[in-house]
Amino acid sequence: MDVNQREQRNRKLGESFRQASRESVVIVLGWLVFLIWTAAVCASGGSETDGERISTLMGLPRWVVFGVALPWLAACGFTFLFTMFYMKDTDLDPDGGVESGGPRERDGGD
């Protein structure tokens, strides 16, 4: 690998790394939003199921509809938007398929 090829390889790998980092931040933020949504609705849902006073919607307890089913559908929607429009394709093999799948000598070392 000459100097130019090496620079090109490192530049592409660096960009791929930065994009993957940005995607990870969005994923963690998404996780946090759904955590807060489900917790806020479910934690306050106990009073609806006190004794005989059962508040239901479509045959389900209301807290299940608004605190689990609805965010679950929204999470599927978010996953669709994220994977189809935000997540970028990248070259997974910047070194061109040179890998030691077979038997090899010792490596590593402290």
Place this chain on the structure above:
Amino acid sequence: MGVLGASASGSGSALASFLGYVLIVFVIAFVAGRVGRGKPFVGEYYLGGRNFGMWAFALTYAATLASGGSFMGFPALIYTHGWSLAWWICGYMVVPLVAMGLFAKRLNQTGRIAGAITIPELLRKRFASNAVGNTATILLLFFMFFYLLAQFKAGAVIMQTLFGGVPVYEQVVSGVAGLTRDIFWVNQADPHYLVCLGLFGVAVVAYTAYGGFRAVVWTDVLQGLVMLIGVLILMGMTLSLTGGLERVTEKLAAQTPPDFGKAVIEKHSESSGADLSKWAWVRSEDGEIVRLADQEEAGNPRKVLIITSPEQKADLAGEVAANSNAVARIVERTPYQAGAGQKGVYLSPRGPSASSPEGFLPVMLALSFFAFWNFSGAGQPSYMVRQMAFRDTVVLRRSILFVAIFFTLIYLPLVLIFTSARVLLPGMEVEADRIMPEMARVVTEQAGVPWLAGILVAAPFAAIMSSVDSFLLLVSSGVVRDVYQQNARGKVSERTVARLSRLTTVVVGVLAVVFALNPPKFLQTLIVFASGGLGATFLVPVVLALYWKRMTALAGVAGMISGGLVMLAFYLIGLAEFGEFKAFSWLDIHPFVWASVVNLLVVMGVSRMGQRPPGELIEKYFGT
């Protein structure tokens, strides 16, 4: 026996359809083994040549993640605690995004750059440090073995449910009982369990050893589809049998948790035909309805479950009338600590609990489970290794979406099915782990299609098989790739590695079967300990190894050890506190969260204190 009863026997037609399914699994594994011939052995045997498309990658990921627990332990929890399990499990709505999207791209890329086949190998090469690789290998082998034991046991238990009562099987059992009577360790196991464990072990070890990762992935595809179809069919039949969701919720709202207790059972006369076996329904002297929860032992009061809901008592009147020659005298009675006598508790987000006055799911515990499912799942080496096997990022993007839909269609219907089971099959708290096969049996018999029970029971069996084969291969790869090849002097021939890999898979499988002959009572707790331990050990070091240039080899070693030790410490505190091997949840937060936080602080602190990693390693794995 009607809908309200429970039986231990299987049907011939269910057994035939189940065996047909197992045969198909073998054919697939055989073909996969043939396809892999002529390719470089190690990359093919342990990673399928890193060339899997969407169906293979998505379904192997989903099937491995949905282990036996999803179809045995989870239904039992839903049955026992009601709709609160919807909150408990709802973290799965973002599991595909978090567990796959968070670092699959970087993991796959780094694995290719390093030429790594296993997670310890990836860490070893990323830091150019044998200490990191060896620490990872030791911790991985330690925690994974508990997993294997538990899954082997679950597989054998399901087979027992299916085969029970089939004449050929009973003959084999009595033959094996005679042969093993004098063999140390083996003779302590129940002969039924012994036969099923042997059959399950031979089947899974054979196809995994022969076909390697490709066979595991291809069979996972079938097993994933069986799970999905099985759950959807079961949901349709359950709703049809119960009269719809509205009706189930209405009945569930009227239910109150049963009491546990002890009772002396008496017959009206010695000659009468009273049923005093486990599961039998009996009326008490004061008009209560109880279910016998253990086998009869002369002179001792029996464990019983006491029904408290008036509606359930009315439904059970027929069952009790059929056993009118027996009467129970209740001598001890223990109500639930949360929810006793409270209508609507099975529809509440906290759920009833026999052991905790806070209910089954306090808020902080629910929050930590939302973190646990996502990040512990992401931190399991068996799932990480799959993220090194997909072909390109198009496959990854489509697979994340596919698995998100797959989990939606599995987990929400499971909650629906097994809350309905409370209405169809009262009193299953006696042995709630049996609810899945019992539901399959009851709904198919009621619908006039008993043969379908075999396919429905194949769903949890498929989940267990797909987990066992993956764990088996992971342990084998740890031994061959990370221990033998790493320490062998000079080059090792491909043929030697091939033979050794297959031999190791068989030896690990046989060892797991031997230990699973007499599994410890707290095995289910050990599964949670092992999965939490793996997550707490590997998640933080792997994520930071992929995303943080400043992380050092020493920090990796310190992080993995501290994560594993903190997890162990919480269980040891639990042992001292509760007298059994059980997690101590400080502030109602799962120990996995605490262990991961400590792991993170240790990795960051040790990295900051040490020298910067060599520039060539940063350039190799991060570019510029």
